[in-house]
Structures are given as C-alpha cells and as structure tokens.
Amino acid sequence: MxxxxxxxxxxxxxxxxxxxxxxxxxxxxxxxxxxxxxxxxxxxxxxxxxxPANVLLFGADSTGMQDSAPAFLAAARSLGTGGGTVTIPAQGKFLLDSDLMVPPNVSFTGPHVLNGSPGTNVSARYDKVSGAILLNPGATIRLSGGAGFDGVLVYRKGMRFPAPNAAAFAGTAFTVAGDDSFLTRSQVMGFHKAFLANGFQRIRIHDLWHDNTNGIEIAACTDVSYIHDNHAWPFATIGAGVAPPALQRSGVAYYFHDVGDWNKSTNNFSYGYRRGHWLENVNSMTLLGAAHDNTIHQPGSIGIAVTGTSHDTRIVLAQAAAQEVGIYINTKPGLHTTIQAANTWANSGHSVLVDGGNVLIQGSFRDAPYGVTINNPASHVNISGSYFTAMKGRPVHNAAGSPFVTLGVNDYGDLAAGQAAIDGAVLHTIVAAEPLDLPPTGDMFIVAGSTDFTTVKGSWAGRRVVLKFAGRLTVRSGAGNVHLPASLVTKPNTVWSLLGDGNGGFVEVSRSVN
Structure with a gap:
C-alpha cells in the first residue's frame, strides 16, 4: 500500500x-x-x-450498536491496580449490553460538565446528545470501592424521547459493590432504579438529574453517605404532555433504610413521585432542604416519610407541596423526630401526619384540611413557633386524643374568632397519691382519686402547673413542699395553679373552687 x-x-x-x-x-x-x-x-x-484512557482506544463502538462493556473494562484495567481516569468522548453513543464491573478507584469521566435538557421541555431529544451510554436494562454498572462516574448521560437501551410514560422503565443503572463509590454531575433516565447501594459506606452522589421509577436507594450504610443537590423530575416524559400519567412516578425518589447511620441528604428535589424521601429504620439522619412537589392527582403521595425504628431524625428547611400528606411520621414509641422551619402547602390530606413516635414541630403550614394530625394516643407532639393559615379544618387535629400534645406560641392565621386551634384535646390524668408525682412533660393535668397529700414532686425553677381536680381530697399545708396559706380542700372542678420555686418545691399562685 x-x-x-x-x-x-x-x-x-x-x-x-x-x-x-x-x-x-x-x-x-x-x-x-x-x-x-x-x-x-x-x-x-x-x-x-x-x-486518562479513552474508551475509543480500546475498541468501544461509538455507533451504539455493539456492546462496549468489554472495551470500557479494558480501558479501566489499563490503568493498573492504582486506578485512574477513563474518558468517554463526546462522540456518538455507547451501548453497554452486559454488566460492567468498574475496578477500584477508577473514575469514568463523560464529556459533559453537567447534564441536562438538550432543548425545551417539550422537545428534549436526549437521544441526540453525544457521548451517551445506552444501558441494557438486564445489565448494570457495578462500582467497586472508590469507583464512579462523572459527567455522563445514561439511559435505557431502546428508549425513545419523549417517552409516553414510565411503564417501560426497567433495570437498575448503577449498583454499588464497594465503599466510597460515587455518581456525580450526571443524568440517568428510564430505569426501575437509578442507583442502589446496599451494605456500603460513604457513598457520594451529587448533581444527579434523574427520571426513573425509583431514584437513589441507600441501605445498610453504617458510615455517613453524602447525597446532595440532586433533581428527580419527569425529564424523559414531559414532552409527551402534562397529564398526570406522564408526570407521575410510582416509586421513591430518595430511599434510605436499615441503619442509614448519620446519612446526610441535602437540597434534594423531586416532582411527581409517590414518595419524595422515605427514611425507614435509620438513625441520626439529617434531611436539609428536602423539597418535594407533585401533581395533586396522585393518591397516597407523601413528600417525606419517616418510619419504623428511625430515631433522632432531623428534617430542616423542608418543603412539601401538592401531596396527599406533606410530612408523615410513624416511628416506634418513644423515638424522636424533629421538624424545623418546614413549609408545606396545597396538600390534599394533612400538612403533617403523626401515626407514631414523638415529634417536635416548627414551621409554616398552609392550605390543607388539617395542619398537624395526631393519630396515636401515645405520641408526644410539641408544636411551637408555627404558623397555620387557610386550613379547612383545625390547625391541630388530635384525632387519637393524645394527652401528650403540647401547643406553644403559634400563630393560627385566619382561624375564625371563637374557634379552637385544636380539636380532640385531652388532658393527662394522674392519680392522687402521697407524694403527687407530676409528669415532666405538660403544664395542665387532671388529678383523679381521693388520696390526701402534702408534697408535689416534679418542680423546677419557673415551672407553671395547673391542676384540675376530679373529686374531693385535702392538700395539707405546713408538712410538704408546697407553700400554702392554708390547706386546700377540693371538690370536682377545683383548679389549682402552682409555680416552681427553684428549691424543689412549689408556691401557690391561685386556687378556685367551682
């Protein structure tokens, strides 16, 4: 030649x-x-x-017709045991028709700094984006320890844009096989699940644009994973129209379960998912800036759900709109969840629904049948520093009659004059005894029984307590820790007010015999 x-x-x-x-x-x-x-x-x-090693140099097929998984693996192995970077060029598209096991500490870098819509919402032809990965739904990309992908577009083999709905979504795009793996600045569409990590630690996912039946799932993680700045949205189907079937997803956008030790989920958004965040059996997890919107037409939808043995969960600066329930709490008895600076609006059932566990609530709640609903008589719920407006029912709906619901200083907005902010309110009942032991939580109690007493325990400086007596008894002066001008003889509906004196006792503020 x-x-x-x-x-x-x-x-x-x-x-x-x-x-x-x-x-x-x-x-x-x-x-x-x-x-x-x-x-x-x-x-x-x-x-x-x-x-970097370029996948083209190892036989990758940029027409998207032949399986490039062997070439991707060869490029990764060429880096040696120390790992390194493999580049995916902005040329054509690459089919992965079989599993790809990424070796430890190998980073695949795509041609895009960030991924997103190549046009407007109604004409987003992702199939025209260069350097894309077409993944067979029967295959998955497995990430060894320290391995990951950055700047890539991944969608299901055979996918067309716009997709009519999510009915054909199948497979799992990324499956973690080692600690410290990552997926960053990428876009994943068309799968049953975008990312699964089960039993691995310190997973890092950020700036992931994703549209799948389920988004990110982190399970059995015993050291902190960092999941932040991700956006779950109907990228693949929006061009097919705005009817609910094209926009809704039946799964969970962000699912953390079974340990989830100290995981951090920050500034993650979803639209149209049946569950935005679901935290199940996790411990000491923080949601910061979680935001979940919906179509209003999806029955059973929940913005944020905290369930099972989850404890010490913090939900801070959350937003939940157009769900059936904005924030749902159903943990085991005695386990605590904190909701701080939350905003919910236009939810068709409840702003916050408590079916179990103890909850501290502070936020702004607007336009729902109920603000906070309590369905468990054993749940301790403290609502303070909150604003309620445009509620069709009561701002606080104590459906279970829990005696452990405490209302602090709240603003009930446009609640009509003469209306109570809470329905189903029940006072905690204690039985008269010597001494009378006050529960540490609460400021008003019903005293049942007829046993006389001289001492009331449970005092601290400044504690204000109101006791309403159900029957006849005598509180004797002089012998106990309550400073009384004279003994108190009660009858039904006698009300007695006390103030903690700072020395373990109480000072009588007032008494009324009704």
Missing amino acids: TLHWKRMHRPALAILVLWAASAQIDARDMPLDPARGSPHPDTTPADVSKR
Missing part, C-alpha cells in the same frame, strides 16, 4: 498510526501520547496511571 503522507489529514494520520501500533502492542502496556494520539516514546507502563 502506498501512503501519500503530504495529502493526509492529521486526524487520519493519527488513526493510521494507532491502527499500526495496535497490531504490535497491547494498549494496556503502552500508554498513548494524548497530543499525538500515538505511543509516547518516553513512557513506561507505570506512567499509564498518570493520564
């Missing part, structure tokens, strides 16, 4: 040189000069880890 060197274009020359080199040298053993596209004369095999 005669080569006309002077007439050859430099790219063609580079390709010819690479072809000739590949016939003699294993690409895993001879690094390439990225500037010349040919073997570098001054490098050794050890130098390979110092520069």
Whole structure:
C-alpha cells in the first residue's frame, strides 16, 4: 500500500498510526501520547496511571450498536491496580449490553460538565446528545470501592424521547459493590432504579438529574453517605404532555433504610413521585432542604416519610407541596423526630401526619384540611413557633386524643374568632397519691382519686402547673413542699395553679373552687 503522507489529514494520520501500533502492542502496556494520539516514546507502563484512557482506544463502538462493556473494562484495567481516569468522548453513543464491573478507584469521566435538557421541555431529544451510554436494562454498572462516574448521560437501551410514560422503565443503572463509590454531575433516565447501594459506606452522589421509577436507594450504610443537590423530575416524559400519567412516578425518589447511620441528604428535589424521601429504620439522619412537589392527582403521595425504628431524625428547611400528606411520621414509641422551619402547602390530606413516635414541630403550614394530625394516643407532639393559615379544618387535629400534645406560641392565621386551634384535646390524668408525682412533660393535668397529700414532686425553677381536680381530697399545708396559706380542700372542678420555686418545691399562685 502506498501512503501519500503530504495529502493526509492529521486526524487520519493519527488513526493510521494507532491502527499500526495496535497490531504490535497491547494498549494496556503502552500508554498513548494524548497530543499525538500515538505511543509516547518516553513512557513506561507505570506512567499509564498518570493520564486518562479513552474508551475509543480500546475498541468501544461509538455507533451504539455493539456492546462496549468489554472495551470500557479494558480501558479501566489499563490503568493498573492504582486506578485512574477513563474518558468517554463526546462522540456518538455507547451501548453497554452486559454488566460492567468498574475496578477500584477508577473514575469514568463523560464529556459533559453537567447534564441536562438538550432543548425545551417539550422537545428534549436526549437521544441526540453525544457521548451517551445506552444501558441494557438486564445489565448494570457495578462500582467497586472508590469507583464512579462523572459527567455522563445514561439511559435505557431502546428508549425513545419523549417517552409516553414510565411503564417501560426497567433495570437498575448503577449498583454499588464497594465503599466510597460515587455518581456525580450526571443524568440517568428510564430505569426501575437509578442507583442502589446496599451494605456500603460513604457513598457520594451529587448533581444527579434523574427520571426513573425509583431514584437513589441507600441501605445498610453504617458510615455517613453524602447525597446532595440532586433533581428527580419527569425529564424523559414531559414532552409527551402534562397529564398526570406522564408526570407521575410510582416509586421513591430518595430511599434510605436499615441503619442509614448519620446519612446526610441535602437540597434534594423531586416532582411527581409517590414518595419524595422515605427514611425507614435509620438513625441520626439529617434531611436539609428536602423539597418535594407533585401533581395533586396522585393518591397516597407523601413528600417525606419517616418510619419504623428511625430515631433522632432531623428534617430542616423542608418543603412539601401538592401531596396527599406533606410530612408523615410513624416511628416506634418513644423515638424522636424533629421538624424545623418546614413549609408545606396545597396538600390534599394533612400538612403533617403523626401515626407514631414523638415529634417536635416548627414551621409554616398552609392550605390543607388539617395542619398537624395526631393519630396515636401515645405520641408526644410539641408544636411551637408555627404558623397555620387557610386550613379547612383545625390547625391541630388530635384525632387519637393524645394527652401528650403540647401547643406553644403559634400563630393560627385566619382561624375564625371563637374557634379552637385544636380539636380532640385531652388532658393527662394522674392519680392522687402521697407524694403527687407530676409528669415532666405538660403544664395542665387532671388529678383523679381521693388520696390526701402534702408534697408535689416534679418542680423546677419557673415551672407553671395547673391542676384540675376530679373529686374531693385535702392538700395539707405546713408538712410538704408546697407553700400554702392554708390547706386546700377540693371538690370536682377545683383548679389549682402552682409555680416552681427553684428549691424543689412549689408556691401557690391561685386556687378556685367551682
């Protein structure tokens, strides 16, 4: 063959040189000069880890017709045991028709700094985006320890845009197989699940735009995972119209369960999912800036759900709109959840629904049948510093008659004059005894029984307590820890007010005999 060197274009020359080199040298053993596209004369095999490996150099098919998983793996292995970076060029698209196991500490870097819509919502042709990965739903990308993907677009093989709905979504795009794996600045669409980590620690996911039946699932994580700035939205189907079937997803956008030790979920958003965040059996987890919107037409939808043995959960600066329930709490008895600076609006059932566990609530709640609903008589619920407006029913609906509901200073907005802010309010009843032991939580109690007493325990400086007596008894002066001008003889509906004196006793504020 005669080569006309002077007439050859430099790219063609580079390709010819690479072809000739590949016939003699294993690409895993001879690094390439990225500037010349040919073997570098001054490098050794050890130098390979110092520069990225391009998947095209290892036989990846940019037409998207042939399985490129072997080429992706070969590129990753060429970096050696120390790992490194493999580049996916902005050229065509790449089919992964079989599983890809990414070796430890190998980073696949795509051609995009960030991924997003290539057009308007109604004409987003993701199939025209260069450098995309088409993943067979029967395969998955497995991430070993310290491995991950950055700047890639991944969608299901055979997918068309816009998709009519999520009925064909299938498979799991990314499956974690080692600690410290990551997925960043990418977009994943068309799968049953975008990302699954079960039994691994310190997972990092950020700036992920995703549209799948289920989004990110982190299970059995015993050291902190950081999941932040992700956006779950109907990217794949929005072009098919705005009817609810095209916009709704039946799964969970962000699911943390079974340990979830100190996981951090920050500034994560979803639209149209049956569950935005679901925290099940996690411990000491923080949701910061969680935001969940919906179509209003999805029955059973919940913005944030905290269930099971989850405890010490903090929900801070959350938003939940157009759900059936904005925030749902149903944990085991005695387990605590804190809701702080939350905003909910236009929810068709409840702003906050408590079916179990103890909850501290502070926020702004608007436009719902009820603000906070308590369905468990054993739940301790403290609502303070909150604002309620446009409630169709009571701001606080104590449906179960829990005696442990405490209302602090709240603003009940447009509640009509003469209306109570809470229905179903029940006072905690204690039985008269010597001494009379006050529960530590609460400021008004009913005292049942007829046993006389002299001492009231449960005092601290400034504690104000109101006791309403159900029957006849005598509180004797002089012998106990209550400062009385004279003994108190009660009858039904006698009301007695006390103030903690700071020395373990009480001072009588007032008494009334009704």
